[in-house]
Amino acid sequence: MSSRRVVLAAAGGVAVALAGLFVTDTFDDALLAVGAKPKPLPRPEDTSLMEAVVADQQRVLAVARGAGNAAVVTLLTAQLEQLGATPGNATATGDLAGALRTASRHRATDARAAISPEFAQVLASLSAGLAQAETLA
Numbered sequence: 059m060s061s062r063r064v065v066l067a068a069a070g071g072v073a074v075a076l077a078g079l080f081v082t083d084t085f086d087d088a089l090l091a092v093g094a095k096p097k098p099l100p101r102p103e104d105t106s107l108m109e110a111v112v113a114d115q116q117r118v119l120a121v122a123r124g125a126g127n128a129a130v131v132t133l134l135t136a137q138l139e140q141l142g143a144t145p146g147n148a149t150a151t152g153d154l155a156g157a158l159r160t161a162s163r164h165r166a167t168d169a170r171a172a173i174s175p176e177f178a179q180v181l182a183s184l185s186a187g188l189a190q191a192e193t194l195a
Contacts, residue, residue: 100174100177101173101174103171103173104172104173104174104177107168107171107172107177108141108177110168111141111165111168111181111184112138112141112143114161114164115134115137115138115141115143115161115184116138116143116145116146116148117150117157118134118157118158118161118188119131119134119135119138119145119146119148120146120148120149120150121150121151121152121153121154121157122134122154122157123147123148123149123150124149124150124151124152125152125154125195127154127194127195129191129194130154130158130191130194130195133187133191133194134191137184137187140180141180154195155192155195158188158189158191158192158195159188159189159192161188162185162186162188162189162192163185165181165182165184165185165188166181166182166185168181168185169181169182169185
């Protein structure tokens with residue numbers, strides 16, 4: 059029977075080894091060596107595309123707030139939260155229907171430019187939601 063000290067020391071050793079794999083960026087190699095499939099990290103292209111999408115969605119949200127359209131504000135807020143962003147509180151003037159139309163087209167273009175198929179699906183869904191929201195503007 060193992061003592062608590064042996065179990066704790068072994069657990070500590072495993073934790074240090076895992077941390078070392080993460081720090082040296084060789085964790086994926088270790089997973090591949092034992093036959094597991096590692097989860098890929100986001101591509102830099104998709105990361106920069108995500109930042110541009112969030113910025114554009116924030117801009118459209120500001121126009122929706124300026125127009126006082128609560129339904130569109132709710133939709134855009136939910137979309138931003140699903141993207142992992144915090145919706146802004148800014149307001150702006152402008153043509154809300156036009157902003158939604160333009161954003162919908164941009165999201166469709168972004169979906170075709172995305173590297174990750176899952177991210178492309180998210181962007182296509184955003185595009186469809188924005189196109190439907192145009193009827194609310």
